[in-house]
Amino acid sequence: MHIDARHLPNNSIIEGDLCIIGAGAAGISMALDWNNSRYKVILLEGGGFDYDDSIQDLYSGKTSGQKYYPLRASRLHYFGGTTGHWAGMCAPFDPIDFKERPWVPHSGWPITLADLEPYYAKANEVLEVGPYNYSYRYWNEQVPNLKPFPLDDTVIWNKIWQFSTARYNTLYRDTIINSKNIHLYTYAQATNILTNDGLSEVSDIIVKNHEGKTHTVRAKQVILACGAIQNARLLLASNSQAPKGIGNQNDLVGRFFMEHLEVAIGELWLFEPFISDLYSWDYGKTRASAELAITEDLQEQEKILNGTVSLTPLKVAQYMKPRMETWQNEDPRKSMDNVFANWGEADEKGRNASGFIEKAHQLNIRIEQAPNPNSRITLDGKNDALGVPEAHLHWALTRLDKHSVRTIIHILGQEFGKSGLGRVKMKAFLRDPDDDLFPEETNGGWHHMGTTRMADDPHKGVVDSNCKVHGISNLFIAGSGCYPTSAAPNPTLTLTALSLRLSDHLKKKV
Ligand SMILES: Cc1cc2nc3c(=O)[nH]c(=O)nc-3n(C[C@H](O)[C@H](O)[C@H](O)COP(=O)(O)OP(=O)(O)OC[C@H]3O[C@@H](n4cnc5c(N)ncnc54)[C@H](O)[C@@H]3O)c2cc1C
Structure with missing residues (x-):
């Protein structure tokens, strides 16, 4: 069922069993899990079904520290959320990603990979990825010519990615609209969360829109699913009763913001051409492709973060501009166009170039960011059009981030040299071991x-292992904000799995 909140009488009261705030990857995945049940699910979406500049404006904010994309352009604010233009790369986290690692401060999840396994399988279905099988051996049997580099597998292994084409705006729109028990409210932007006097239970969610209407939503269980920046912002801005914001009694909301560092770290020059689709840079060419990963034992030995390295033919890569440069337009659609225009041009020039395209490759890392309390979301002094203070992202990297990237390129250099396959050349910005800075063109x-991280101890995290906000009996967070550490893979498969796990937990509560 769909209700446009702009057309409701002002000051309407909306009541239900479950209220999910945010209809993106996390929110819609959860709502679908309750479809056809006897529970009334209220799904609040700040935008409509299409891009709208005045709604996207509500995502404006400030950035400082390591250069970042404009906040307005780094997410999408309408039904379907940022799946409207995500790239669909999916891979589960590794066992080590959940463990406490003495060399990674603030690491360790209160759950393990085994706790998420059943939900990963389900998340694969919701995201319409292939089978829940990410082993290289399985994919090697399915798809011809997925030949790996003959490297020492006690040092380097092939981590598999699959690709989703799911855009929730189109994929799940009709199912949600036709549902009898899911009540989708569009143009229903949550602007404030109110609690009882003891601050122990959410009582009301205040919803506003540009038409000047204000409504109140009441539900037994409330799930915040607006993305990691927006969730932290809303908790901090809900400060009329708790001056530091909801769930922020230990000053943790917004802290530990993490991104994946995605940057070119060097070149691989092979002695002989290596023809294989396993490391295909040609998006969509195969259903699965691999990146070079460092084994868990070696990560421990070298005291480094988890990261993987992909290959792009150098003939193409040399024309590709850093995304941190091409994604600076405040309009996310224009930024997307800029990136695609550059990729198209690079592809064309690269394919037309003479020489052995498969002999020289650019090496690109995607690596987890070490958890850092100073990398954080706070509130800016400026309010958006609905009166909510804008977010300020301060993105701050640490010595461990740079050390890990440098060590990984060293390991690759040694292994390609040892195997007799070729030589690796390191980028200049990694040469000085005392230089901890990352260049401006470092992409996220x-x-x-990480802005509402998970920990059993309320002094160490905002939510517990069931994604419940510490100290508040009926407030939960769905999404990658709950990650204590971010692993190397793109986040959406895991955040979907975590949201489905939360959904199962709530079924025992309502
Ligand atoms: C260009 C690009 C490429 C990407 N590629 C990949 C990839 O290949 N693989 C991958 O795993 N991830 C990728 N991502 C990231 C991925 O899109 C996000 O991880 C995912 O969409 C996050 O899901 P979410 O539900 O937490 O947030 P979102 O999908 O952003 O959804 C949040 C929803 O909440 C709504 N909302 C916000 N505030 C309010 C409010 N106050 N009240 C009501 N509703 C509100 C928004 O309108 C939106 O619908 C990419 C992102 C971008 C921008």
Whole structure:
């Protein structure tokens, strides 16, 4: 069922069993899990079904620290959320990603990979990825010519990605609209969360829109699913009763913001051409492709973060501009166009170039960011059109980030040399071991994580292992904001799995 909140009488009261705030990857995945049940699910979406400049404006904000994309352009604010232009790369986290690693401060999840396994399988279905099988051996049997580099597998292994084409705006729109028990309210932007006097239970969610209407939503269980930056912002801005914001009694909301560092780290020059689709840079060419990953034992030995390395033919890569440069337009659609225009041009020039395209490759890393309390979301002094303070992202990297990237290119250099396959050349910005800075062109993956991190101890995290906000009995967070550490893979498969796990937990509560 769909209701446009602009057409409701002002000051309407909306009541239900479950209220999910935000209809993106996390929110819609959860809502679908309750479809056809006897529970009334209220799904609040700030935007409509299409891009709208005045709604996208509500995502404006400030950035400082390591250069970042404009906040307005780094997410999409309408039904379907940022799946409206995500790239669909999916891979589960590794066992080590959940463990406490003494060399990674603030690491360790209160759950393990085994706790998420059943939900990963389900998330694969919701995202319409292939089978829940990410082993290289399986894919090697399915698809011809997925030949790996003959490298020492006690050092380097092939981590598999699959690709989703799911755009929730079109894929799940009709199912949600036709549902009898899911009540989707569009143009229903949550602007404030109110609690009882003891601050222990959410009582009301205040919803506004540009037509000047204000409504109140009441539900037994409330799930915040607006993305990691927006969730933290809304908790901090809901400060009329708790001056530091909801769930922020230990000053943790907004802290530990993490991104994936995605940057070119060097070149691989092979002695002989290596023809294989396993490391295909040609998006969509195969149903699965691999990136070079460092084994868990070696990560521990070298005291480094988890990261993987992909290959792009150098003939193409040399014409590709950093996304941190091409994605600076405040309009996300124009930024997307800029990136695609550059990729198209690079592809054309690269394919037309003479020489052995498969002999020289650019090496690109995607690596987790070490959790850092100073990398954080706070509120800016400026309010948006609905009166909510804008977000300020301060993106701050640490010595461990640079050390890990440098060590990984060293490992690759040694292994390609040892195997007799070729030589690796390191980028200049990695040469000085005392230089901890990253160049301006260092990309993020538009992967926002860690602002409401998970820990059993309320002094160490905002939510518990069931994604419930500490100290508040009926407030939950769905999404990558709950990650204590971010692993190397893109976040959406895991955040979907975590949201489905939360959904199962709530079924025992309502
Ligand atoms: C260009 C690009 C490429 C990407 N590629 C990949 C990839 O290949 N693989 C991958 O895993 N991830 C990728 N991502 C990231 C991926 O899109 C996000 O991880 C994912 O969409 C996050 O899901 P979410 O539900 O937490 O947030 P979103 O999908 O952003 O959804 C949040 C929803 O909440 C709504 N909302 C916000 N505030 C309010 C409010 N106050 N009240 C009501 N509703 C509100 C929004 O309108 C939106 O619908 C990419 C992102 C971008 C920008």
